[in-house]
Amino acid sequence: MIIGGFLASKLGPKTAAMFGCAIMNGGVFLSSYTVKKSLVWFLVTYGIMFGFGQGIAYVVAVSSVINWAPESVGLFSGLVAGAFGVSAAIFTPIQTHLVNPENFQSDSDGYLSESVLLDRVPQVFQLLSFIFAIMQTVGLVFICDPPLEVKESNEQRRPKVRRCLSDSVVEDPSWRWLGEVDSKSESSSSDSSFQPRKRTKNPRKIIALNVPLIETDVEFDNFIDDESDNEENEKIIVSDMGIKQVLQSWTFYALFLTLFCCSFYGNLYYNLYKTFANTFIDDDMFMAGAFSAGTVANALARIGWGIVADKFSFQCALTTATSFASLLLFTMPLTQYAGRMMYLVWLILMFICVAANQSLFITAAVKCFGSKHKAINYGFLILSTTISGIMLSAICQTLLSKIGYTWMFISAAIFAFLALVTTCVTRYTPQGRVISIKKRAIKKNLKKTKMYTLTLNYAFDRSRPSSCDKLLILLRFA
Structure with missing residues (x-):
């Protein structure tokens, strides 16, 4: 993502996004050959190339969208993150149908090992690369920065x-x-x-x-x-900070640590949710449907968290998400005793909580450090997810065999709680006050919500308000 921001500033967003898409598609297509050769080469093509290209294209896309709507960073970054996440809901059932149409059950370790199933995997990579190329070609048509007139009008509204x-x-x-x-x-x-x-x-x-x-x-x-x-x-204008200034700010390191904890518990859950379910749910199609439902909820929640960040604050949104995530992860082991329906509810709720990780931190980066260098600044901030991913891949399988799923979920809950703590501490850093909870904003928006509710109730005669409520309605809309 750091390279994506640099390329966008030098070559323009369309060329930079095209470069990222080409690398991503090349990695997917080459994976059809490397998956049959060696694990190392497969990690290079589907791990490094795919992730490298995807990161470049994503940060360029979200940066371009924010340039069109700088006053609603949370909403529009949430829209991009939601569109990015909903793609998994589309492709997961397709991949499951292409690879496992017979609905083979997993073995005792939670994996599928039938030879007829494994033989289909290389062809699926080739088909997916072709589909990705068509969709990315359409998307590249719309990647551009706003003209100068739009930028000037946005500046005048500040x-x-x-x-x-x-x-x-x-x-x-x-x-x-x-x-x-x-x-x-x-x-x-x-x-x-x-x-x-x-x-x-x-x-x-x-x-x-x-x-x-x-x-x-x-x-x-x-x-x-x-x-x-x-x-x-309540509005404070922050100067556009370059990466040298950002790296000297304690706010950056507080956000870096918070994103590290959020990424760790989120990726740990993503790695465990299916293999954990396979220990008591023998239905691969049900799991594909559950994942699709969770992904749709995740995509919608990314937009919702962005709106909450715009209306209230980054701190309000993230503390809510991490609080619920801690509770859900602590109680996740109980779902194996209650059955698949409780597991489905917990999965959807967890996907909603994890959605905050993808949509909120770009908002925090823009509000704290300015919009001019947002792609590069966010790229450095997102390095925390790379570090957490490397640590997670190194310890996940080792710890899972030793401590089991229960303690793994408890460990994830601890990281979610640490993210809650660091989010609260961020308020006391130099730029942290911009993204902290503002009581005045909360009271104002809650007051609006109450007024609209009273108006609707009175209009539909669901519950006739009192004389005092009528007076408040008249004063509000006078």
Whole structure:
């Protein structure tokens, strides 16, 4: 992903994505030959080449989409992540039908070893590479950055002023406070009869601006009412940080550790869920259907987590996901005693929790470190998943044979809990306040939800509200 961000900045998003797709397809096609030769060469083609190309194409795609909608990073990064995840729901049943149409049952180790089944695998790789090439060709048509006019209009919608800097004081020099006002405000301030009442001179200096900041109670035209004023006071503009600045920030390492823990428990669950189910569920078609249902839920949840991050905060979304994931992983061993339906419910809920890992961290990277270098910054952040994957592949099979599935799931739950802790700690890092829980935003959105619910109930006469509720509705929509 780091290379993908670099290529996109030098060659453009379309060329960079095309390069990644070509490497990915080449790896899939060559795997049809290497799978019959040796494990090492298969790891090179289907492990390194496939993952390398996929990472380049993915980071370019999500970066391009965010460029079109910089004000809704969570929603649109969730849409891309959801589309990326739903592909598994489409191809998993197809792969299962192509490889195992007879629905052979797995052996005692949870694997399929019938020779007639194994002979079909090379042809499946060739067919998949052909399908991938067609779909990627269609997708490359739409990969592009917005024109200059769209970028300028997005910049004009960004908040320009703050009424009172003492509402929120940030000492880190990477923050950028903007003191520009519109033409109407400038004309007002130039009037000799207009004398703003200075409240406090702020001797602090920000390196990026190198000028003292003045706090004032002047009302600007940018603010329409108290509600919009409160909303603007919550917005903080962060300068675009290069990778050198990012690597010097404690916020980056807090997010890196959090993503490492999230990736570890998520990948550990992905590695164990099917082999664990095969110990008490002898139905490969049921497992394919369960995985498809979980993947659809995962794709929708990626969009949902992105919306939560936009409406509330990154911290609110991720703490919710990791809290539920800890509980589900601790109780996952009990599903073998309750049967396949409980297992299916737990699988879907776990896929919903894991979905937060794919959609939230790009949002955090953009909000903390800026949008200009987001692809490269996110590429360095995502290195934590590579480290966790290497560690997981090295210890998973060894520990599984020694401690069993129960303790493996408990270990995954511990990592989910650690992710919860590090997410809360991120708030106290230099840029962490941007993605932390804001009580005002939560109260505001909950208030809107209550008003809309009361309005719908009154409209459909489900439960007639009281006189006080009617007054609140009228005040809200007046």
